[in-house]
Amino acid sequence: MTAALTTLGDIAASEPVYRILLIEDDVADAVLVEELLHDTELRFELTTSTSLAEARSELAVRAVDCILLDLHLPDVSGTDAVADVRAMAPHTAVIVLTGLSEKQAGSEAMAAGAQDYLVKGKVEADLLRRTVRYAVYRSHTERVAAEAQSARLRAEENVRLERGLLPRPLLDTSTVTVTTRYLPGAEQALLGGDFLDVVEGDGGLLHAVVGDVSGHGPDAAALGVCLRIAWRSLVLAGHHGTELLHLMERLLVAERGTQPLFATCTLLTLDQKAATATLYLAGHHEPLLTTAEETLEVPAEHGIALGIIPGHRDWPATVIPLPDTGALTLYTDGLTEGHNGDAGGRLGIEGLLPLINTTPSADPAAHLDSLIRQTRALNERPHTGRIRAFRQRGEAA
CATH class of the missing domain: 3.60.40.10 (PPM-type phosphatase domain)
Incomplete structure (x- = not known):
């Protein structure tokens, strides 16, 4: 089941509102992440999905700025989860949530396309705030660079076609x-x-x-x-x-x-x-x-x-x-x-x-x-x- 929650911190209204999708099937962990987000004083809108299938339906109807992704979902796990999410939302920041015992999971997730990773149980409000901000900024920069490259390629293609036409x-x-x-x-x-x-x-x-x-x-x-x-x-x-x-x-x-x-x-x-x-x-x-x-x-x-x-x-x-x-x-x-x-x-x-x-x-x-x-x-x-x-x-x- 998907639930939507809108929360605005007490900081200046000029700060951006981060649209965040949490993909987490553990209710306790989902509550903990929500509480941490409140503590960050970020302005955010939080939507929670408990499976990749729910997340796919959610992404089909709304755009998000950041995805917080648990690597162990009912319908997918590991780096496959990262790859699937990136395919669904290629221009959205992805932050992976790993367990204490998963030493290599974070680096593998980043190699698969995640912007960053956080270890459950070791996340504080300041760290979460910086991670979300940086991941969204990096994703936006990558998207702008990709659009600029696409525009250059389109212009070059126009020149080639124009010579022929x-x-x-x-x-x-x-x-x-x-x-x-x-x-x-x-x-x-x-x-x-x-x-x-x-x-x-x-x-x-x-x-x-x-x-x-x-x-x-x-x-x-x-x-x-x-x-x-x-x-x-x-x-x-x-x-x-x-x-x-x-x-x-x-x-x-x-x-x-x-x-x-x-x-x-x-x-x-x-x-x-x-x-x-x-x-x-x-x-x-x-x-x-x-x-x-x-x-x-x-x-x-x-x-x-x-x-x-x-x-x-x-x-x-x-x-x-x-x-x-x-x-x-x-x-x-x-x-x-x-x-x-x-x-x-x-x-x-x-x-x-x-x-x-x-x-x-x-x-x-x-x-x-x-x-x-x-x-x-x-x-x-x-x-x-x-x-x-x-x-x-x-x-x-």
């Missing part, structure tokens, strides 16, 4: 300026499955892709990297249009394994001599075309996302004329799926276009930065979004 455009003689922006879905989050690339091919043709693998996290990002690299390799090898999408879909199906992942993407081939752009939409939304007058969504035929019906090959082409100067914007839906501020609902393309049309566009980088700031302010939280703008050099666009 967001490569440098491969341009030689093109008069097109490429500007990109990327925002993760949450602070410290791994990149999602969005990917993009630009490659200049033969005959002055500029090829670009923006894609989005379903889901978030390392699996989606890794698949996005595979698709991005495959796209660049296949384009440089001379594959385009429907055949290119078919080969990318084959790779997606092979790499996703049993996971129900799919990908949407937009392929763009820009012919600067003919002043046309050829579009293939595989489950993706239309790009935006900015002229000197306004920005509008490009009307284009839609095809099915990659991996939904493998082998279907339903990707019609759309050819659009281009102005002498202007910009094409390809983006993933993170830019439009946020909330539209006080207007309510999702921002959508209906909310995005007025923002674009009222945002100065002379400098592509400043234009994108301003647009992202506005959409984030409306949404009131960061969201996944990526924009790629292809802007021809010339007079004001």
